[in-house]
Amino acid sequence: MRAVASRRRSGGPRVGALGAALVVLAVAPAYATGPQAVRRTLANGARLVVSEQRTLPMVVMQILLDAGSRRDPRGKEGLANLTAEVLTEGTASRSASQISDAVDFIGASLEAAADTDYAALTLTVLSKDLQTGLDLLADELLRPTFPEAELSRRREAVLAAMRASEDNPGSVAQRAFLGAVFPDEPYGHQVAGTAAAVRRLRRADLVTFYRQHYRPEGAIIVVVGDVSATDIEERLVRALKDWTPGGAPAFHYPMRAASPPEVVRIEKPITQANIILGQRGITRDNPDFYALSVMNFILGGGGFTSRLLDNIRTKAGLAYSVASFFAAGKSAGSFQLVMQTKNESATDAIARACDEMQRIRREPVTDDELSGAKLYLTGSFPLRLDSAAEIAGFLAQVEFYNLGADYADAYMEKINAVTRDEVLRVARQYLQPEQLALVVVGNLDQAKVVAAAACTISPES
Numbered sequence: 035m036r037a038v039a040s041r042r043r044s045g046g047p048r049v050g051a052l053g054a055a056l057v058v059l060a061v062a063p064a065y066a067t068g069p070q071a072v073r074r075t076l077a078n079g080a081r082l083v084v085s086e087q088r089t090l091p092m093v094v095m096q097i098l099l100d101a102g103s104r105r106d107p108r109g110k111e112g113l114a115n116l117t118a119e120v121l122t123e124g125t126a127s128r129s130a131s132q133i134s135d136a137v138d139f140i141g142a143s144l145e146a147a148a149d150t151d152y153a154a155l156t157l158t159v160l161s162k163d164l165q166t167g168l169d170l171l172a173d174e175l176l177r178p179t180f181p182e183a184e185l186s187r188r189r190e191a192v193l194a195a196m197r198a199s200e201d202n203p204g205s206v207a208q209r210a211f212l213g214a215v216f217p218d219e220p221y222g223h224q225v226a227g228t229a230a231a232v233r234r235l236r237r238a239d240l241v242t243f244y245r246q247h248y249r250p251e252g253a254i255i256v257v258v259g260d261v262s263a264t265d266i267e268e269r270l271v272r273a274l275k276d277w278t279p280g281g282a283p284a285f286h287y288p289m290r291a292a293s294p295p296e297v298v299r300i301e302k303p304i305t306q307a308n309i310i311l312g313q314r315g316i317t318r319d320n321p322d323f324y325a326l327s328v329m330n331f332i333l334g335g336g337g338f339t340s341r342l343l344d345n346i347r348t349k350a351g352l353a354y355s356v357a358s359f360f361a362a363g364k365s366a367g368s369f370q371l372v373m374q375t376k377n378e379s380a381t382d383a384i385a386r387a388c389d390e391m392q393r394i395r396r397e398p399v400t401d402d403e404l405s406g407a408k409l410y411l412t413g414s415f416p417l418r419l420d421s422a423a424e425i426a427g428f429l430a431q432v433e434f435y436n437l438g439a440d441y442a443d444a445y446m447e448k449i450n451a452v453t454r455d456e457v458l459r460v461a462r463q464y465l466q467p468e469q470l471a472l473v474v475v476g477n478l479d480q481a482k483v484v485a486a487a488a489c490t491i492s493p494e495s
Contacts, residue, residue: 085425
């Protein structure tokens with residue numbers, strides 16, 4: 035689930051760090067194919083992952099905390115996001131401008147961001163200035179003051195972004211889709227929240243959220259770059275000695291009972307209808323993730339090689355772009371098929387999309403499609419790890435979603451092991467026509483989409 039809001043200080047890649055007094059419980063190399071790393075568990079429950087990368091004199095730190103928007107209380111949607119936004123805007127010893135000046139002076143970047151599942155605090159700094167950067171990071175993590183003036187400024191910025199998003203039909207469609215698929219659930223709103231809820235948020239709300247969720251138990255510290263594991267360990271212990279356990283209990287997703295799929299039509303005076311067709315998806319640690327990655331690449335994730343683009347754009351000329359994807363989260367996320375087409379061709383484009391979902395559920399993919407998907411997915415994998423920032427993000431995700439220390443090797447092996455029969459099985463299991471919701475944003479007089487236009491594939495097909 036992708037980050038929606040972030041707060042950056044200065045330039046440079048995105049990343050972060052965290053710490054605590056520690057007891058070493060385990061040290062082991064992490065990857066053969068992927069980045070080498072050591073893992074240690076701290077005394078306060080935080081996990082530390084360190085990958086030495088000596089090519090450049092730079093260190094990237096990333097702290098992941100279970101403080102994403104899924105933790106937003108009912109009626110306070112947007113609290114996790116606003117807490118992250120204001121976290122970096124002042125501490126007990128530094129004002130927002132003093133923090134900004136200090137970060138700029140050493141040419142670093144320091145930011146906080148909220149995502150659906152987690153929040154992250156990130157530092158990128160030259161190795162010679164590591165201690166200064168770490169002191170700033172620790173100050174923001176341990177001693178934020180959430181000043182009223184900065185809160186008001188950031189709240190208005192969030193609300194302004196929401197107003198601007200109303201002119202973006204894709205954003206309008208996405209917001210409606212989440213509400214239709216996850217009604218009254220933590221995944222049912224965007225990370226930024228709702229305008230009504232954000233207007234009600236007060237400093238006391240941010241302070242309470244911070245005290246509950248910015249705690250070390252379950253937190254992940256990733257450090258990548260020109261530093262040794264022993265050195266950074268010692269620095270973190272000193273810098274974060276006051277970071278103690280005592281936060282909120284583990285999160286349990288309160289999934290509601292299934293309801294009939296919705297057809298949501300939203301009027302916008304635009305020439306291109308924005309369409310989302312989808313349903314509940316999978317958790318990121320689902321063992322079928324690999325087979326689904328191959329299946330979805332063939333269906334709609336493979337760009338110009340995908341079936342959806344071939345049918346809807348190349349053959350019919352109905353859409354410039356069409357794609358499908360699984361937004362896999364800590365809890366079951368969504369499957370989405372997203373496209374834009376002329377209002378008048380909306381029904382035809384939806385029918386063609388449904389035909390392709392039906393076909394991939396009905397018959398095995400070809401050997402060429404299977405081998406092409408595997409070749410792309412395995413060949414592009416190393417490109418995700420070509421910078422310290424990307425390595426840090428990768429390692430943090432592996433830890434947060436409990437994918438295993440051997441994930442880099444396992445990914446390659448499991449993608450290559452996917453068979454045509456498995457692609458057919460997961461398509462039938464996870465593309466569930468009786469659960470598909472449809473959202474159409476456009477000129478509704480021209481885009482005459484009705485409930486019958488949604489997929490009518492029989493569940494047995």
